[in-house]
Amino acid sequence: MKKLASIIFLLFSQTLFAQTSLERVEPAFWWAGMQNNELQLLVYGQDIANLDVSLDYPGVKLKQVIKVENPNYLFLNLELNSNVNPGTFNISFKEDDKIQHSYKYELRERESDSRERIGFNATDVMYLIAPDRFVNGNPDNDEIAGMKEKKNRNFNGGRHGGDIQGIVNSLDYISEMGFTAIWLNPVLENDMNDYSYHGYAATDFYKVDQRLGSNEEYVKLSLKAKEEGIKIIMDMIVNHCGSEHWWMNDLPTSDWINNNGKFFQTSHKRQVNVDPYVSKYDKFHNSDGWFVETMPDLNQRNELMATYLIQNTIWWIEYAHLDGIRMDTWPYPDKIFMNDWCEAVLAEYPYFNVVGEEWTVEPAIVSYWQQGKVNLDSYHCNLPSLMDFPMQEAIVEGVKNDGTKTYETLAMDFLYPSPQNLVVFLDNHDMSRIFTQLDEDFDAYKRALAYLTVLRGTPQIFYGTEILMSHKGSEDHGDIRADFPGGWKGDKINVFTGKGLTTQQKEAQNFMKNLLNWRKKKDVIHHGRTMQFAPLYDEEVYTLARYNDKDLVLLIMNNSDEEVAVKTSRYAELTKDLNAMIDVIKGQKINISAETVTIPANGFLLLEK
Structure with a gap:
């Protein structure tokens, strides 16, 4: 009877292992010579965790096999030697030393200038x-x-x-x-x-x-x-995925998605990230809430999820020869993770650029996130650029009125470590x-x-x-x-x-x-200094200047319904050695040494040296 039971158990075990599958390996390939020598593979397939894993390739070491609560997942931690050669090798999935599945993994050769890739900047x-x-x-x-x-x-x-x-x-x-x-x-x-x-x-x-x-x-x-x-x-999103994402019906861990995978609405109170008096309750309801029911909120505090998202970003930069990233919903994910994400990307691509979406019209909140900012709570983020939502609102209000809002908002640039690296729109x-x-x-x-x-x-x-x-x-x-x-x-x-x-x-x-x-x-616009002239109480004229040692651009905007004669003495600190400037739009010379220049109603004058 015992012998019969053993045979039945053996047959059951063989049937169980025979039903294993290998459906996904992510990332599907990688590159030799990356700055970070660690690589984590997500492996998905029916009962894949019941199998043993091995590989044999010079310069590649299988450091750790991580099993999670769902047996359909494995996470493989690989260590890549700094001088590992590009090539392919098999990752074997075995049961009793018999290969059940094999995945041919490729380490590709990087482009010679890949690490030196220059991101977008003010010339663009x-x-x-x-x-x-x-x-x-x-x-x-x-x-x-x-x-x-x-x-x-x-x-x-x-x-x-x-x-x-x-x-x-x-x-x-x-x-x-x-x-x-x-x-x-x-x-x-x-x-x-x-x-x-x-x-x-x-x-x-x-x-x-x-x-x-x-x-x-x-x-x-x-x-x-x-x-x-x-x-x-x-355009990237690490805050959430779609509710029809392939993993949603078979999550690796119970904490892969925030709130145990169950929908609850985010509060959208992004101020919790900067609030010195914030409660844990409010922080949770902003960062762990979902945008909508069809966008499950990813838990970046899960280390496996965090690594997955970071590697995915680097994979796309390398694979698609990207020149920049626009990160959606910047203040909604875990903010410690977002800094880790930035550090990992910039460690691999030091000259790259990333712009984050922090949709608020308060410069104090937007500036909180920019690389180099010293914050009261000691949080510092390595995000190079942000979308300048405060300036967007200010431009619209400024051209509709007398330009004061535009002037006042640009004056808040003292809050930013690098205002020249904001994206304006x-x-x-x-x-x-x-x-x-x-x-x-x-x-x-x-x-x-x-x-x-x-x-x-x-x-x-x-x-x-x-x-x-x-x-x-x-x-x-x-x-x-x-x-x-x-x-x-x-x-x-x-x-x-x-x-x-x-x-x-x-x-x-x-x-x-x-x-x-x-x-x-115009290099003076790409890299030059900025000076602005506030609207005076008796006229709706606002002026923006860009200048360096060799060049000068003046934009004089008249937001009123009447023609205005602007006194040129206002700009003397910039124009004192000039007799004339060129109207960029019409190509005509403008006598900047005259007592006044005329700006048409609801118009502007764009002048260059």
């Missing part, structure tokens, strides 16, 4: 694109068999068919307009049931959404963009378009754009701003992120050819093109 102007809404370059990928949401261009919140190939096809236009960087809203797989086009609910952190293209096409875009002198900035994919915010006032639009062009920092412009895209009467995000005219076959209006554009739209397009291409050559 970013073009923000929502990929699904820009250009449909490949109609064959509009719908993918097996993926949940299909194309529906008639629905504002649906997928419309724009893709990576469409951006590749548009690189000449983007370059000619004067843009030197592209920030793409997320391109990773979002296999959600609906509203998947925006990209902020990833269902696979290592895979481009097939309706946008493939991983290989994303790399192709990056390389071809570089040939045009254009950098690629990837008029609008983005989450807010009303600038032409809408300005009540479709074309003169105000031109003043705002001129100011953005001269301002310190790296300007970012939302696709369609060049042709005054607007959505008056609607705040629907689908209208804000409307299709780019000419991006679809049969469009009656075509931005690329000018077909169907109004006279005003053409003027706006040329206005921006000329400004950005002028800015591209």
Whole structure:
């Protein structure tokens, strides 16, 4: 009887192990010669933890096999020798010394200048694109068999068919307009049931959404963009994933997702990060709450999750030749982790740049996060750049009124360790378009754009701003992120050819093109010092100057409905040795030594030495 029981047990055991599977290894490959010599692999498959793991490759050591509460996961800690050679080796998964599964792992060779990659900076102007809404370059990928949401261009919140190939096809236009960087809203797989086009609910952190293209096409875009002198900035999210992410039905650990994987709403009280009197209760309800039920909140305090997210970022930088990262929802994840994440990225790429989204109009809160800031709570973050939301609000209010708000906000730059490394903008994919915010006032639009062009920092412009895209009467995000005219076959209006554009739209397009291409050559704007002149009580004139030892740019803005004669003596400390300056827009000489210069009603004068 005992012998029979043993046989039954043996057969049961063999059946159990025979049912194991190997479904995923992430990251799927890595590189030799990385600064950090440690690599952690997430391995997923049915009962994979019941198997033994081994590998044999010179310079690679399997340091640790980590088993978690879910037997369908293993985490393998590898140590890579600093002089390990690129190549492939097998990772074997065995039972009783018999190989059940084998994974051929590749260590690729790094590009020689990979570590020296320069990120975006003040010499650049970013073009923000929502990929699904820009250009449909490949109609064959509009719908993918097996993926949940299909194309529906008639629905504002649906997928419309724009893709990576469409951006590749548009690189000449983007370059000619004067843009030197592209920030793409997320391109990773979002296999959600609906509203998947925006990209902020990833269902696979290592895979481009097939309706946008493939991983290989994303790399192709990056390389071809570089040939045009254009950098690629990837939009990333480490705060949350999508509720349809592949791991959501089989989590590695009970604390992989915050609140034990159960939805509860974030408070959005981001002030908890800086509040010297904060309660644990309030901190928890901000950082551990979810944005929405379809965006599970990731627990970065779980060390395995933290490593996974850091490695994923480095993998994409190396693989896709990235030039920058825009990090979504910066203040929502664990803030200790966010600093660790920054340190890891910058240790691998010292000259890289990352901009974080801290959506508040208070400079004191935005500046809290910037690299080099000394904070009361001793927290310091290595985040190089932030989106300048305070200045965005100030520009809009400033051009609508007398410029005082713009002046006062720029004066708050003393709070930032590196104000020149902020990203400045008029609008983005989450807010009303600038032409809408300005009540479709074309003169105000031109003043705002001129100011953005001269301002310190790296300007970012939302696709369609060049042709005054607007959505008056609607705040629907689908209208804000409307299709780019000419991006679809049969469009009656075509931005690329000018077909169907109004006279005003053409003027706006040329206005921006000329400004950005002028800015591209102005070192004084990229690296020069800043001086501003406050609006006086008796006039609505605000002036921004950029200067260095060799050059000077003056932007004099008149926000009133009347022509103004501005006394040039106001600028004497900058212009005392000059007789004339050049009007950048008209190309005419302006006598700056005269008693006054005239600024047209609701206009501006942009002068260069």
